[in-house]
Amino acid sequence: MGKTYFVGDTFTHVRECDRYRPTYYAAASGDFNPIHIDPDAGMAAGLGGPILHGLCTMAWAVEAATNYLGDPGRVTKVRVRFSRPVAIDDTITYTGKVTAIEGGKLTAEIAAKNQKGDDVLKGAVIEARV
Amino acid sequence: MPIDRKYIGKTYGPTVYTAGLEKMREFAFAVAGGVPSMGFSGSTPPADLNPVLYDTAAGAQSTYGSVIAFPTFCVTFAIAPFAMAVADPEFNINLLMLVHGEQEFEILDVIHPGDVLTTLGTVKDIFEKAAKDFLIVTTETKNQHGNVVVRGTWTAVIRHG
Numbered sequence: 001m002g003k004t005y006f007v008g009d010t011f012t013h014v015r016e017c018d019r020y021r022p023t024y025y026a027a028a029s030g031d032f033n034p035i036h037i038d039p040d041a042g043m044a045a046g047l048g049g050p051i052l053h054g055l056c057t058m059a060w061a062v063e064a065a066t067n068y069l070g071d072p073g074r075v076t077k078v079r080v081r082f083s084r085p086v087a088i089d090d091t092i093t094y095t096g097k098v099t100a101i102e103g104g105k106l107t108a109e110i111a112a113k114n115q116k117g118d119d120v121l122k123g124a125v126i127e128a129r130v
Numbered sequence: 131m132p133i134d135r136k137y138i139g140k141t142y143g144p145t146v147y148t149a150g151l152e153k154m155r156e157f158a159f160a161v162a163g164g165v166p167s168m169g170f171s172g173s174t175p176p177a178d179l180n181p182v183l184y185d186t187a188a189g190a191q192s193t194y195g196s197v198i199a200f201p202t203f204c205v206t207f208a209i210a211p212f213a214m215a216v217a218d219p220e221f222n223i224n225l226l227m228l229v230h231g232e233q234e235f236e237i238l239d240v241i242h243p244g245d246v247l248t249t250l251g252t253v254k255d256i257f258e259k260a261a262k263d264f265l266i267v268t269t270e271t272k273n274q275h276g277n278v279v280v281r282g283t284w285t286a287v288i289r290h291g
Contacts, residue, residue, distance in 0.1 A: 015163065016163075018163075021160075021163075024160045024164075024165060024166050025160050025161070025166075027156070027160065027166045028153075028156050028157040028159070028160035028161070028166040028206075029157065029160075029205050029206055030206050030209075031205075031209070033225070035226070041226075044226065045226045045227075053230075054229075054230040054233070055202065055205050055230070055233065056160075056161065058202060058233055059161045059200065059202045060161065062200075062201050062202055063161060063162065066180065066201065067178065070180075071180070071182070072180050072182065072183060072198065072200060072201055073182070073192075073193070073194055073198050073201075073240045075201040075237055076236065076237050076238070077234070077235065077236050077237065078201065078202065078233070078234065078235045078237070079232075079233070079234040079235075080232065080233055080234075081231065081232045082229070082230055082231060082232065082233070085229075
């Protein structure tokens with residue numbers, strides 16, 4: 001079987017942070033930090049309300065890559081910098097590009113922007129076995 | 131007050147976590163836009179979710195031989211030493227001023243249901259930059275076979291009040 005991968009391949013993925021996503025991700029990940037699930041705590045922290053876990057924003061970047069790869073077991077490395085919080089009702093668009101394939105290792109760079117065009121991740125890179 | 135650099139090298143753990151099929155499914159469902167429950171919400175997976183992340187038959191037929199965890203499922207257990215570090219009373223960190231700055235995972239093997247995962251963490255670096263404190267913790271997780279399955283680099287950024 002097999003999908004063929006090429007340098008220069010691009011892929012996109014869109015996820016919305018619906019009202020309950022931070023609560024659902026908290027339940028799945030175990031991170032119940034109040035800034036993610038309690039609007040008052042999000043306000044007190046100066047964030048304007050609850051924010052999504054950075055690690056969920058990161059997971060969606062991985063999802064963008066695994067949807068392209070067709071196999072979630074191939075990912076060997078993930079690296080991101082969290083540059084802006086994701087708020088309730090934000091829609092994040094992930095745009096990936098394969099920058100290298102060498103020695104069975106694929107490298108993709110991924111941009112993640114909210115609906116205003118602001119980067120929510122910077123320097124996001126995923127590596128995978130191919 | 132900046133965190134004292136004398137704590138570089140301090141270790142946390144080991145912590146031990148047993149990966150469970152339902153937790154692995156719940157994590158995959160939550161990331162993919164679903165509800166992390168196989169009960170209240172029924173067992174219908176979110177659209178486009180790869181069956182190897184939840185379907186035991188599909189997992190058995192895959193090259194992995196079982197359902198596998200979503201690649202970043204490791205956050206559920208590998209975060210333990212990082213969580214201990216940021217809550218370490220010796221660091222006196224105001225958690226409301228803390229943000230997760232950067233994250234890196236090196237994934238060396240997939241995680242199967244029943245895997246027993248032991249994680250040890252080390253304070254790798256502490257520094258101050260642009261009126262913020264940086265605390266970097268590295269973690270290494272081994273499975274029950276003694277193989278390293280994931281290495282993490284966790285960066286906390288603490289804004290000064």
